[in-house]
Amino acid sequence: MKNSNEKVNNLDDITPLETRKEWKLLYHQPGRPGLEEGSKFKGICRYCELKDMCPLPKPEGGVWRCSYYNAFQKKSNLHNNVLEQLKKAKDVVHFDDNICKILTETMNEIVVHFPVKMRDGRVKVFTGYRVQHNNALGPFKGGLRFHPSVDIDEIKALATLMTWKTAITNIPFGGAKGGIQLDPADFSPEEMEKISRRFTFALGNNIGPEYDIPAPDVNTNSQIMAWIQDTYMSTVAPNERNRCVHVVTGKPIESGGSQGREKATGQGVVFLIEKWASEHEMDLKGATYTVQGFGNVGSWAARLMKSHGSKLIAVEDVTGSILNKDGIDPDDLAAYVKVRGGVGGYLKAEPIDHVTFFSTKADIFIPAALENQITDATAELLDVRLIAEGANGPTDPEGDKVLQRRKIAVIPDILCNSGGVIVSYFEWLQNKRSEFWDLEEVDLKLRKTINAAYDRVRKAAETHKVDWRTAAQIVALSRLEMVYKERGIFP
Numbered sequence: 001m002k003n004s005n006e007k008v009n010n011l012d013d014i015t016p017l018e019t020r021k022e023w024k025l026l027y028h029q030p031g032r033p034g035l036e037e038g039s040k041f042k043g044i045c046r047y048c049e050l051k052d053m054c055p056l057p058k059p060e061g062g063v064w065r066c067s068y069y070n071a072f073q074k075k076s077n078l079h080n081n082v083l084e085q086l087k088k089a090k091d092v093v094h095f096d097d098n099i100c101k102i103l104t105e106t107m108n109e110i111v112v113h114f115p116v117k118m119r120d121g122r123v124k125v126f127t128g129y130r131v132q133h134n135n136a137l138g139p140f141k142g143g144l145r146f147h148p149s150v151d152i153d154e155i156k157a158l159a160t161l162m163t164w165k166t167a168i169t170n171i172p173f174g175g176a177k178g179g180i181q182l183d184p185a186d187f188s189p190e191e192m193e194k195i196s197r198r199f200t201f202a203l204g205n206n207i208g209p210e211y212d213i214p215a216p217d218v219n220t221n222s223q224i225m226a227w228i229q230d231t232y233m234s235t236v237a238p239n240e241r242n243r244c245v246h247v248v249t250g251k252p253i254e255s256g257g258s259q260g261r262e263k264a265t266g267q268g269v270v271f272l273i274e275k276w277a278s279e280h281e282m283d284l285k286g287a288t289y290t291v292q293g294f295g296n297v298g299s300w301a302a303r304l305m306k307s308h309g310s311k312l313i314a315v316e317d318v319t320g321s322i323l324n325k326d327g328i329d330p331d332d333l334a335a336y337v338k339v340r341g342g343v344g345g346y347l348k349a350e351p352i353d354h355v356t357f358f359s360t361k362a363d364i365f366i367p368a369a370l371e372n373q374i375t376d377a378t379a380e381l382l383d384v385r386l387i388a389e390g391a392n393g394p395t396d397p398e399g400d401k402v403l404q405r406r407k408i409a410v411i412p413d414i415l416c417n418s419g420g421v422i423v424s425y426f427e428w429l430q431n432k433r434s435e436f437w438d439l440e441e442v443d444l445k446l447r448k449t450i451n452a453a454y455d456r457v458r459k460a461a462e463t464h465k466v467d468w469r470t471a472a473q474i475v476a477l478s479r480l481e482m483v484y485k486e487r488g489i490f491p
């Protein structure tokens, strides 16, 4: 991961791909199976996905590189996917054209370029984004992502998904998302603090406790939220300071965070798996599951599944893929990942390649990494009954068609991973009321709220005879349409 945005030499000589510009460069990690020098790669290369054509990788600067195709991965086209999904639902239920026109666009797109002095004394200029998609239902709400793939299109898509998510769950928020294009592994903790604070300062009044409230997402956490909170509170008048505690959610408990927020997204995923299993005669005791992404969402979902007696058998993250059919202890793996930064090299499981990971037979698959992981190719490999989408946009439209044809059930992202924003709402409420709820109360309210959203989606699927992803979209659009019709369009 450390070197994932380095440039490759002689790119023109090594890539025959016509759509090269649309492909994002990635690298093999050291120790990945099939990458031994002197042997041809077996199976499909994790990144270039060209079966048996990926020739000898070579170690360069500590990173193994596929020497011919140099490990390309298709770049996300998430925004198009999100709009395609909107159109699909609109066509089923004939939503108001004018309201759909509004929801197709984002309300505000803020791009900031800000300088930060690095530890070697050089100044680096970063680009940060905050996209506010819609606030008809309440203040803008959504996470901040720090990742090399962040760009305006990705953030627009994720902001739009947030609007659907808050609408489905009936919480009084709109949708937003933000981020910075960077790889946190390239910076020291002190530099990350400076970057986070300077980004907050650059955003200025574009965020605010009653206007737009960020939260953690990929590569951001409660510590980063605390820095953002402190920076924001330091730039308002002293007598306003403590009225701004709720400018971010997902904060550390001591700084006004909520019990249960850290695990909330994973907890929501597991509550919905429980509900789905109880309705589909799946006994979670002994049920097997695989997880892609072992960060906040994936590791919490995996750990909470353990309490049902379910068995984690395969995990994949950016450092590699692992398998143990006798079961992997999620708590032990989480402790390992905390020290080593990823699942790669975990000795209590065997290393496998990307294709073997996707082909592993299990009852449940929890994608909890990035978008566009379940494509037409990987959807064909999956051998599971249920996919519980912890990640945002993990399935592209072509992948979705394959899942529907193969009758693999899906709890779609905008429903499945809504536990995070639900508990963010609880945190925001507690801050506003100066209250502290205990974990039992938070979990109880989360279960009630997310289960009610599940019931709304199931009902829409039955009424309109559509797949659950379309049904979830219909629930969200219905609520937004109602509000726009009640209020009208100003002036």
Ligand code: NAD
Binding pocket: 216, 217, 218, 219, 220, 265, 292, 293, 294, 295, 296, 297, 298, 316, 317, 318, 319, 342, 368, 369, 370, 371, 390, 391, 392, 393, 417, 418, 420, 421
């Ligand atoms: P995180 O940074 O804590 O973890 C991300 C995980 O994905 C890591 O294990 C990383 O190694 C893995 N990963 C990254 N690229 C990968 C690749 N190419 N192949 C395999 N694994 C890869 O992030 P998170 O907060 O757990 O978020 C994960 C997903 O869940 C994202 O889609 C995010 O938008 C979504 N989500 C998060 C929250 C939240 O509360 N954190 C809420 C809703 C949705």
